[in-house]
Amino acid sequence: MSSVPVLIRLLASSVSVANRAGKIVRDVMSKGELGIVEKGKDDYQTEADRSAQRCIIASLSAQYPKINIIGEEDGNQIQDSNEYLVMDSDQEILAINCPESLKGVEEKDIVVWVDPLDGTAEYTQGFLEHVTVLIGISVNERPVAGVIHQPYYKNVVGSDKIIGRTIWGLQEVGVGGFTLAPPPDSLVITTTRSHSNAIVENALQVMNAQQILRVGGAGYKVLQLLEGKASIYVFASPGCKKWDTCGPEAILSAAGGKLTDILGNHYKYGASESRPNKTGVLAAVYEDLHSYALSRIPQELKDELAK
Numbered sequence: 001m002s003s004v005p006v007l008i009r010l011l012a013s014s015v016s017v018a019n020r021a022g023k024i025v026r027d028v029m030s031k032g033e034l035g036i037v038e039k040g041k042d043d044y045q046t047e048a049d050r051s052a053q054r055c056i057i058a059s060l061s062a063q064y065p066k067i068n069i070i071g072e073e074d075g076n077q078i079q080d081s082n083e084y085l086v087m088d089s090d091q092e093i094l095a096i097n098c099p100e101s102l103k104g105v106e107e108k109d110i111v112v113w114v115d116p117l118d119g120t121a122e123y124t125q126g127f128l129e130h131v132t133v134l135i136g137i138s139v140n141e142r143p144v145a146g147v148i149h150q151p152y153y154k155n156v157v158g159s160d161k162i163i164g165r166t167i168w169g170l171q172e173v174g175v176g177g178f179t180l181a182p183p184p185d186s187l188v189i190t191t192t193r194s195h196s197n198a199i200v201e202n203a204l205q206v207m208n209a210q211q212i213l214r215v216g217g218a219g220y221k222v223l224q225l226l227e228g229k230a231s232i233y234v235f236a237s238p239g240c241k242k243w244d245t246c247g248p249e250a251i252l253s254a255a256g257g258k259l260t261d262i263l264g265n266h267y268k269y270g271a272s273e274s275r276p277n278k279t280g281v282l283a284a285v286y287e288d289l290h291s292y293a294l295s296r297i298p299q300e301l302k303d304e305l306a307k
């Protein structure tokens, strides 16, 4: 067990803890007491965000004390979180052959970005399939592994109905938990449904898209790219933060895709980086779609966001 490199063990633990966090998200909803707190304009937190984060951070920090773990929500009372401790590891991930380049990674080299519930606005409004739990693992400022868990995904396996699924990605290994599909035949853009503004709309208009999907969450939109439901994810606004993109970017790049800001630059995921992704999000599985979108965005709009 201890011969398994820490990065693989951490990804295996992240898959297990994301599953548990997803159950917490469902349980809070079915109890019906969301405990909504307004953090800012169009920015909410619920009991599900708080409890899921406590579960993830308590579980990972108990097992990996030297890793820097950064979560979206404030105020983690780790001391009374024992009921939430998840010490399991996903066996399929544990069996992965670690890429040579990641074998020597130590706990102190790793920064983990946690979004316990991505798509909080949609969660409170009943768009439950948009909700995800995101765990992003970065090394040397780059996302190398990640997990997107969908607590409300409906699966039918034989005669059994299974709720929830977990998607993972690891640099140089690939992705799992779903089937990668080619992009749609026509240009389909996916974007925000709850954080739009004039600049966001301007960046959509110039794309000449056949269809614009307005859905919640960075995790869900990246999944739409991976499953061939959308061609490009365009969000020309500063609202997303490092925990929104670290996990999804890791999975997208493990699948050969690309996530950048709207200027085409990669975000860095070191612990001292500022939290907001100030210059927006542009993502696609295919390089030509990403560069098409990049070429369509007017320079004035890029300058406006980069200001």
Ligand SMILES: Nc1ncnc2c1ncn2[C@@H]1O[C@H](COP(=O)(O)O)[C@@H](O)[C@H]1OP(=O)(O)O
Pocket: 041, 042, 043, 044, 072, 115, 117, 118, 119, 120, 121, 191, 192, 193, 194, 195, 196, 215, 216, 217, 218, 235, 238, 239, 240, 241, 244
């Ligand atoms: N203006 C904003 N204020 C707070 N969070 C934002 C904002 N814009 C985006 N986000 C975060 O980025 C995610 C993706 O954005 P969108 O759904 O608008 O495309 C949101 O679900 C939200 O994450 P979270 O729900 O975890 O707070």
Ligand SMILES: [Mg+2]
Pocket: 043, 044, 045, 072, 120
């Ligand atoms: Mg939030």
Ligand SMILES: [Mg+2]
Pocket: 115, 117, 118, 119, 217, 218, 243, 244
């Ligand atoms: Mg989020």
Ligand SMILES: [Mg+2]
Pocket: 049, 072, 115, 116, 117, 118, 119, 120
């Ligand atoms: Mg969140």
